[in-house]
Amino acid sequence: MNKNMVKINLRAHLSNHGVEEKLRRIIAHVADSAKYISLIMREANRKLAGTQNSFGEDQLELDVLADDILKQRLEYETSFGIGEFASEEQDTIKLLSTNGERYSVTVDPLDGSSLVDVNLAVGTFIGIHEGKILSGKPGRETLAAAMYVVYGPLTTLVYTARNGTHEFVLDPTGNFVLSQENLTLKDSGSIYSPGGLRSEWLPKHAAFIDYLEAEGYKLRYSGGLVPDANQIISKGGGIFTYPALTSARAGKLRLLFEEQPLALIVEGAGGLATNGVNDILDLVPEALEQRSPFYMGSRIEVQMARRYLTKD
Numbered sequence: 001m002n003k004n005m006v007k008i009n010l011r012a013h014l015s016n017h018g019v020e021e022k023l024r025r026i027i028a029h030v031a032d033s034a035k036y037i038s039l040i041m042r043e044a045n046r047k048l049a050g051t052q053n054s055f056g057e058d059q060l061e062l063d064v065l066a067d068d069i070l071k072q073r074l075e076y077e078t079s080f081g082i083g084e085f086a087s088e089e090q091d092t093i094k095l096l097s098t099n100g101e102r103y104s105v106t107v108d109p110l111d112g113s114s115l116v117d118v119n120l121a122v123g124t125f126i127g128i129h130e131g132k133i134l135s136g137k138p139g140r141e142t143l144a145a146a147m148y149v150v151y152g153p154l155t156t157l158v159y160t161a162r163n164g165t166h167e168f169v170l171d172p173t174g175n176f177v178l179s180q181e182n183l184t185l186k187d188s189g190s191i192y193s194p195g196g197l198r199s200e201w202l203p204k205h206a207a208f209i210d211y212l213e214a215e216g217y218k219l220r221y222s223g224g225l226v227p228d229a230n231q232i233i234s235k236g237g238g239i240f241t242y243p244a245l246t247s248a249r250a251g252k253l254r255l256l257f258e259e260q261p262l263a264l265i266v267e268g269a270g271g272l273a274t275n276g277v278n279d280i281l282d283l284v285p286e287a288l289e290q291r292s293p294f295y296m297g298s299r300i301e302v303q304m305a306r307r308y309l310t311k312d
């Protein structure tokens with residue numbers, strides 16, 4: 001950043017963009033929680049907690065700590081209310097306030113935590129919904145804002161409050177400072193991130209990946225959704241896929257905690273996200289544990305994926 005340029009922090013950005021006050025406070029509050037998570041990430045704790053989350057996955061102590069930070073800070077906050085809170089690390093929705101609050105929050109506290117022991121980037125996903133979490137409405141109607149945070153060599157935060165998609169970097173003084181306004185995906189890119197075992201792909205998906213490989217797309221896959229999706233978004237294009245598998249027809253990724261927040265962010269940057277047939281944001285979450293095949297990235301690649309997946 002040019003020395004003479006004025007630094008814009010997250011709070012200023014939210015108010016310059018006219019984001020509604022309660023929503024603004026929630027986003028800034030959750031960003032502070034992410035700052036604390038980024039601090040505990042520096043403590044070299046890679047131990048298992050000895051427990052499992054609601055998906056039967058082993059939890060790290062860091063998974064549990066990140067979840068506690070997000071939940072407890074929202075619970076104890078008194079300047080605004082949150083209705084419901086749901087976390088990928090817990091199996092039920094918690095009611096934080098009964099005052100008919102306007103917003104509810106979903107979190108995936110530490111996405112990609114199997115990468116902690118090898119010191120690769122991991123992240124946090126946040127979704128902020130109007131009303132209840134399982135409202136019977138599609139994400140497109142209920143998601144007011146979404147963000148993810150990448151804990152890598154830098155801690156970066158990408159958010160949308162349906163006002164474009166913007167990136168901030170956590171600076172040494174503890175402020176999230178604007179680094180890229182209006183992130184924009186090109187119509188097509190040059191990288192692909194293919195999740196799931198190749199031996200378990202269904203024929204239509206395999207044909208789509210063959211097409212990408214024949215076209216010379218470069219493989220980029222770390223195994224962490226936040227950093228892998230962030231790579232597509234930051235490089236301005238390409239496609240991330242986690243398909244239906246022979247052993248798991250809905251794939252692996254979670255609709256509420258991961259896919260819909262990411263879909264709002266990628267659409268805010270001019271990209272698309274689909275399950276192969278429908279837009280991810282047009283799906284109605286019916287359960288916390290709901291999963292869906294996932295294709296997200298620039299328009300041309302995602303439309304091409306849809307064409308391959310719906311071919312007879």
Ligand code: F6P
Pocket residue numbers: 111112113114195196197223224225226228252253
């Ligand atoms: O949260 C699930 C997750 O860890 C994602 O972050 C990531 O994209 C995916 O699983 C990786 O799955 P696999 O190990 O099958 O590639």
Ligand code: MN
Pocket residue numbers: 088108110111112225258
């Ligand atoms: Mn995750």
